[in-house]
Amino acid sequence: MTATPPPPPQNPGYAPTAEMSPADQRLWATLTHVGGILFGWLAPLITYLVLKDRGAFVRAHTATALNFQLTLLIAYVAAYVLTLVTFGILFIVIFVPVVLAIIFGIMAAIAANKGEFYTYPMSIKFVS
Template sequence: MTPSDEKLWSTLVHLGGLFFGFLAPLIGFLVLKDRGPFVRAHTATALNFQLTLIIAYVVGGILSIVIIGIFILIAAYVLNIVFCIIAAVKANQGQPYTYPLSIPFVS
C-alpha cells in the first residue's frame, strides 16, 4: 500500500467507527492489518476504542436504572464523536494517534 492509501484507509476506519460502531474497525483490522504498519496501528487503535465504548454502553445501560447510567451513556456518545473526529484528522495528516481512556485489547 502506498502511504496515501494507508492514510485514506486509516481515516475511513476511524470515521467508520463513528457511524458503525465496532464493526468498521473490526473489518478494517481483519482486512488491512497486513498492509502496512501505519494502517495496522490505526485500525487496532480504533478497534480498541470501540470495544472500550461497548463496555461503557453496557455499564451505562445497566446503571440507567439509577440516574448515573444516563450520564455515562451521554458521555460515551459525546466522547465517541469527538475522539473519532480527532483520530480521523490525525490519520489523514499521517500522524499516530492513541485514544485516551482506551483499553488495549488488540495490538
C-alpha cells in the same frame, strides 16, 4: 492392469498482499476512525481483519480504533446498567460514551489524514 492417471496439477497459491501506498494507508486509517463513529466496533473490526497486513500505519490505526470501540462498548453497557439501577435518574450517563466517540473519533481521523499516529485516551488495549 490399468494405470491410474496422475493427479491434476495444483493451482498456484495466492501471492502475499502488497503493502499499500502511504496515501492509501492514510485514507483507510481515516475511514476506519470515521467508520467507528458511524458503525461502532464493526467498521474497525472489518478493516483490521482485512487490512492489518497491508502496512504498519494502517495496522496501527485500525488496531487503535478497534481497541477504542471495544472500550466504548464496555462503557455503553456500564452506562445502560447504571441507568437501569438508578431507575432512569442518571439517564444522561448514556450520552457520555457517544460524545466521547464523536470527539475522539474526529481527532483520530484528522491525525490519520495528516499521517500522524494517534492514541485514544482511556482506551484499553485488546489487540495490537
